[in-house]
Each structure stands twice: as C-alpha cells, then as structure tokens.
Amino acid sequence: MTPLADMIEREFGTPAVVVDLDVVEANVARVQALCDRAGVANRPHIKTHKSPTLAKLQIAAGAKGVTCQKLGEAEVMAAAGLDDILISYNILGERNLGRLGALMRRVRVTVAADSVTTVDGLPRAAAIAGRTLAVVVECDTGMKRAGVETPGEAVALAKRIAETPGLSFAGFLLYPPPDRWPETQVFLDAASAGLRDSGLVARIVSTGGSPNLAHLGALEGATEHRPGTYIFNDRMQMAAGVATLQDCALSVYATVVSRAGPERGIVDAGSKTLTSDPGGLAGHGLVLDYPHARINALSEEHGFLDLSGSAARPIVGEVVRIVPNHVCVVVNLVDRLVTVRGDRIVGEIPVLARGKTV
Amino acid sequence: MTPLADMIEREFGTPAVVVDLDVVEANVARVQALCDRAGVANRPHIKTHKSPTLAKLQIAAGAKGVTCQKLGEAEVMAAAGLDDILISYNILGERNLGRLGALMRRVRVTVAADSVTTVDGLPRAAAIAGRTLAVVVECDTGMKRAGVETPGEAVALAKRIAETPGLSFAGFLLYPPPDRWPETQVFLDAASAGLRDSGLVARIVSTGGSPNLAHLGALEGATEHRPGTYIFNDRMQMAAGVATLQDCALSVYATVVSRAGPERGIVDAGSKTLTSDPGGLAGHGLVLDYPHARINALSEEHGFLDLSGSAARPIVGEVVRIVPNHVCVVVNLVDRLVTVRGDRIVGEIPVLARGKTV
CATH class of the missing domain: 3.20.20.10 (Alanine racemase)
Incomplete structure (x- = not known):
C-alpha cells in the first residue's frame, strides 16, 4: 500500500477513480503530435x-x-x-x-x-x-x-x-x-x-x-x-497495442474488504465502479500491486479477487490500484475524478457530462 | 409505437428509464405478504x-x-x-x-x-x-x-x-x-x-x-x-421463476436511430443505459414491441438490434420498450426514474442514492 493510496483513502474513501494529470498531458501531447504528423x-x-x-x-x-x-x-x-x-x-x-x-x-x-x-x-x-x-x-x-x-x-x-x-x-x-x-x-x-x-x-x-x-x-x-x-x-488500448501501462492515466483505488478464503478476496470496486463491460478481455481489470491476482467476477459492490496464482496476497484493509478494462464506462459512473500528479493529490475534476444519454 | 411511448419521447427524450407505479405497488404488496406468511x-x-x-x-x-x-x-x-x-x-x-x-x-x-x-x-x-x-x-x-x-x-x-x-x-x-x-x-x-x-x-x-x-x-x-x-x-427474475412479465415494473424506452441494414437496427440505449451486465442471459434486454428481435451487442450509446428472426421490423424514429436483464445496475445510471400508471405519465422520482459506492 503506497502513501498515495493511503492519502486517497483518507481524503476521498474508496473506490476512488483517480487520474494522473502528468500522464494525461503526455497522452494529449503525443496523440496531437501523431495527428499533426499524419x-x-x-x-x-x-x-x-x-x-x-x-x-x-x-x-x-x-x-x-x-x-x-x-x-x-x-x-x-x-x-x-x-x-x-x-x-x-x-x-x-x-x-x-x-x-x-x-x-x-x-x-x-x-x-x-x-x-x-x-x-x-x-x-x-x-x-x-x-x-x-x-x-x-x-x-x-x-x-x-x-x-x-x-x-x-x-x-x-x-x-x-x-x-x-x-x-x-x-x-x-x-x-x-x-x-x-x-x-x-x-x-x-x-x-x-x-x-x-x-x-x-x-x-x-x-x-x-x-x-x-x-x-x-x-x-x-x-x-x-x-x-x-x-x-x-486502459487495458483495451494496451491490448490493441496503442498504449503501454505507463500511458494509463486512470486507475481505480479499491480497498480489500474481505479475505474469507486463503486463495480469494473481495475489493470494494464492483460493477458499479469497474462496470461489467469486459472489453473483450479476460478478467475485470489489472491489479497493479498484485499483477498475478485476477478479478474474475463482479457483483455490484464486490470485485472477486482470485489470488490462487499470486504468491503475494493483500490483507483486509489494504488499498490496491486497478487499471480498468474500459475507462469510458468507468468515468460515466462517477461524479468526479480525483486528480494526482505522480504521488501528490492535486484536486478533483467534475464529470459534468456524466449520464448524458439523451 | 404506443401513445405512451410517444408522450415519453416528447416529454423526456429517449432513452428513458420508466417505472409503472401500479406494478411497483403490486410487487411491494405481494412480497410483503409472502414474508408475512413465511x-x-x-x-x-x-x-x-x-x-x-x-x-x-x-x-x-x-x-x-x-x-x-x-x-x-x-x-x-x-x-x-x-x-x-x-x-x-x-x-x-x-x-x-x-x-x-x-x-x-x-x-x-x-x-x-x-x-x-x-x-x-x-x-x-x-x-x-x-x-x-x-x-x-x-x-x-x-x-x-x-x-x-x-x-x-x-x-x-x-x-x-x-x-x-x-x-x-x-x-x-x-x-x-x-x-x-x-x-x-x-x-x-x-x-x-x-x-x-x-x-x-x-x-x-x-x-x-x-x-x-x-x-x-x-x-x-x-x-x-x-x-x-x-x-x-427484470429478465433475471423471470429466468429465476420469481416474476412474470406482468410483474416487470421498469422498462427502458428507446428510439430506433438507424436501420442501415434490412436485418438489423440500432436503438439509442447502449451500455450507458442497459449496462453490459448480462445477468447470465443471452441478449441485452427483451424488446416488448418486437419479441423476436434480439439486442445482441451494445456499445456505449448503441444497442445492436438483430432483426433477422423478426418478421415485424421497426422504422427509424420509432420508440420501442425494453425490459432490461438487470434493473439495479440500470437504475444506477440515471438521475431520475420517469413514473407512469398504466398509459398515463405521473411524474419523476429522483435516484438520490445513485452512484453511492463509497
């Protein structure tokens, strides 16, 4: 559990949808340059x-x-x-x-x-x-x-x-x-x-x-x-070969709320945060702190962690960081994005066009 | 296209998440009686x-x-x-x-x-x-x-x-x-x-x-x-055998926005309205007006209608009514529910606890 994760939990609670503005700015600049060049x-x-x-x-x-x-x-x-x-x-x-x-x-x-x-x-x-x-x-x-x-x-x-x-x-x-x-x-x-x-x-x-x-x-x-x-x-863009993990600006900070079995756990980010959209991928997100863990199912407020393939295992109360499969639908579920730069909290950005389906 | 569908489109636009309060009250009374009896x-x-x-x-x-x-x-x-x-x-x-x-x-x-x-x-x-x-x-x-x-x-x-x-x-x-x-x-x-x-x-x-x-x-x-x-x-409860179609109080009114191919169409309810949660079922909702149509895929603002099995086919601009697979996650995507009783619009109920994942 990083100091930033601890700060985010204390200030905003979890699950928190967090965006690194340094990475955002790099992505915006890189793709603008790609368009200019093309x-x-x-x-x-x-x-x-x-x-x-x-x-x-x-x-x-x-x-x-x-x-x-x-x-x-x-x-x-x-x-x-x-x-x-x-x-x-x-x-x-x-x-x-x-x-x-x-x-x-x-x-x-x-x-x-x-x-x-x-x-x-x-x-x-x-x-x-x-x-x-x-x-x-x-x-x-x-x-x-x-x-x-x-x-x-x-x-x-x-x-x-x-x-x-x-x-x-x-x-x-x-x-x-x-x-x-x-x-x-x-x-x-x-x-x-x-x-x-x-x-x-x-x-x-x-x-x-x-x-x-x-x-x-x-x-x-x-x-x-x-x-x-x-x-x-997100994981979809990584799978498409147009982004690396370093280009992923958005992650979900989630708390491990249950470890009822030795090989499994529950995080407090379920389908109401990560969404059920699989994006054509196996699992419902990449747990950065435990890359061998798998989020193999979701209910609304529960992310099911399969830890059988992971020697390192989180304890109850630990905050982990998850890169979602598909960010667009994740953003649509929250009223604000928490913003950071590196290991520092910057503020919040309201998601003003959330839910504008009409 | 029913007169109610037309009124809902004119007053609220589509997609609209609509709840029939007569059915709600019947469901509430029936299950309360079940509990009392048990x-x-x-x-x-x-x-x-x-x-x-x-x-x-x-x-x-x-x-x-x-x-x-x-x-x-x-x-x-x-x-x-x-x-x-x-x-x-x-x-x-x-x-x-x-x-x-x-x-x-x-x-x-x-x-x-x-x-x-x-x-x-x-x-x-x-x-x-x-x-x-x-x-x-x-x-x-x-x-x-x-x-x-x-x-x-x-x-x-x-x-x-x-x-x-x-x-x-x-x-x-x-x-x-x-x-x-x-x-x-x-x-x-x-x-x-x-x-x-x-x-x-x-x-x-x-x-x-x-x-x-x-x-x-x-x-x-x-x-x-x-x-x-x-x-x-919803469809999940029908599949579980604890509800009939008459007990489904919530439906999504959606407009057919494209009929680019003779055997397919697009409605304006995608994963941002119906959600990607399949609820273990085939298809992403039951189109009441065209029960032989299938919603076989979703993108964020598009529901993909497969009309190949349906002799009757909607035209562009038509409003259809869809019973979702899983209502809880649908409600979490909207700020209000439109309320009706039978074929009459009653008003709106705000979804005050929407998105309260923390």
Missing part, C-alpha cells in the same frame, strides 16, 4: 472524460474541436465555452431537434445522418437556429453499427442533404474496424468519385477510434480523426 | 431503486427496515427519514468509521463483518456515536463472496464481537445461493449450536435475494429477508 486534424471524442476542463486541455494542445455522441454532452460542452462540436449520432424527434436548434444558436455544430428520415428532420433544427446545419453522412465499413452500407447510398444521402433547404453536405463520418482500413479506402474512393459527378465535395472525412491511432494517415482523403480513450487509456 | 420480517435492499420515496413505500407496506450495501446509500436514506438500516458490508478505514459514527447518532444501524480486522475497527464508530453498534457476522454458504466459510469461524467472530467494548453481537447475515438452502440450514444449525455453548443468541438471522423468494420460510431460524430486485423485476 496531416489530419484532431477532434477528440469527449465520451472518455466527459469533462469540459479536459476538453479545453485538448483544444489548447491543438485539437480542432470536439466530438460528442449525444446532444446532452454537446450542451454541457457548449455551456462551458467549447465550440466546433461534431455530434456523431442520428438526431431524431421533435424534442431533440428543438434542442439542436437551440445549441446551433450558440456554437458551430455538425451532425451525422445515415437515413433519409434523419435528414428530413434536421431542417427543423436549422429553422429554429436560423442557420445552416452541416451534416456528415455516417458510413459503415464493417462495424455494422450505424452508417450506410454502400458508397452508392452514401452519395444518394449526400445529394439529399445538399438539396434540403437549411442543410449543407459536409462530408463523411467513418469508424473503420482496425482491420478494415483497405476496405474503407475502397469505400471512400467510390463515394468520392460519386460525389464528383454531382459537383459535391466532402470537406470533412472523419475517422474514429483510439485503437485506430495505429493507422493514422493510412486513409487517403481523411481530414480528421476522433480518438477518445487515448486521453486516459 | 413468518420473516421484510428488510428490502434499496440497491434496486436507490430512492427514499420507494423505500418509504416499502416501509408503509410493512417492511421492518431497509438494507443498504454502502454507507453512502445509508446516509441518503437516513437524511430522508428512514430508520433501522442494515449495512450488509464490511466497513473499514478511518474515514468510513467516522461517517458510520455520525450516522449512528441519527438512526439505528446494524453492520456486517466477516473478519477480525473489520470487527476491531468498528468500536471507533461506536465511540464517536456514544452508542453500542449492532454487528452481524456475514457467513458464506456457497456464494464465495464475502462471509466466513465455516460455522466455527462464525462462532469465533460472534464471540469476538460480543467481547469487544462498544459492539453487540446481533446475529448472522446469509446470502444463500438459490440451490444451497439445505447446506445453509446445516451451516446455521452448527453455528447456532456453537453460540449456545457461549451463551450468545442470534437475534437476527437474515437471508437475501429476490431469486430466493421462492425459498422463503425454508430456513428454520431465519428472522428476516432482504429482497431487492422484486420491487421492479
């Missing part, structure tokens, strides 16, 4: 930190603007003074279109669409704002999530946007699976060719994902990238 | 609803007190006027023991312990409060979570509590796996026999779990039960 703008996704404070840090380091997944996140960012916001989501429904219109009055907004239904609703927001709304066509190149499936559909939707009063066609939103960049290039080339025939230009060609940082610059025609997790990193 | 007190676990309003409903229906997993939850309940609170968790550390002492000044509190370390810390809380603290010994009969593993350990810890100034031994806290009630009876009988030799009495023998409602009354010597999920129910 000749693409950086438009970080705020879903990871959900904090205007950290978004401003990214902007100050050279980011062009920010990406939000939901209107509620964008509203929080705009209220804090962020501008040039891409909402990478289909916005539907009278209520949301009204909110989008109000948001457009305050800041520059670009939104995504992958259907005629979405496109046909968006002029209502533009009318409320009295401004033209920039729309990118979301394209799917293998994620099978949102996004039109063919270049032909992408071009048709681009034309529809361009022909719709109040809207302007801004480009393409992509989220290539890390192993499908060649296919994504084929898709983009075909869509771009289709655009030329219509006299349209994709001003924005946006790619996403921290795991895709390994492919930055690989897509000819890309203008910007939307990495999120890189600011904190 | 001759055990009902001490509902607030982890499911995290709301003093609903805890008071349970008390008004006959519950003896409430169960909280964490101090922060107990503080919220006490601040709202709830009393007689069992915290079913090992409380450790100076900061938490100070908070426990402060809490004891305001309300009657019982806590759990499964180690000498925990027991030895608790007098600090009692000293702060100037009151004796009631402590139950947490016993494990197969869950392999917290709890001493043998009746001998349980008796030894009971004696330690009884001999510790400021503490009183109150009984045993059990959480039997649904298939291990006979083994739990053997454990309890042996522990009770051990107590008699020491002149101690277990005033409380507490069992837990909504799935265990099927076994209520099966444990001779049990004095109370701590069901949580029964107030709302």
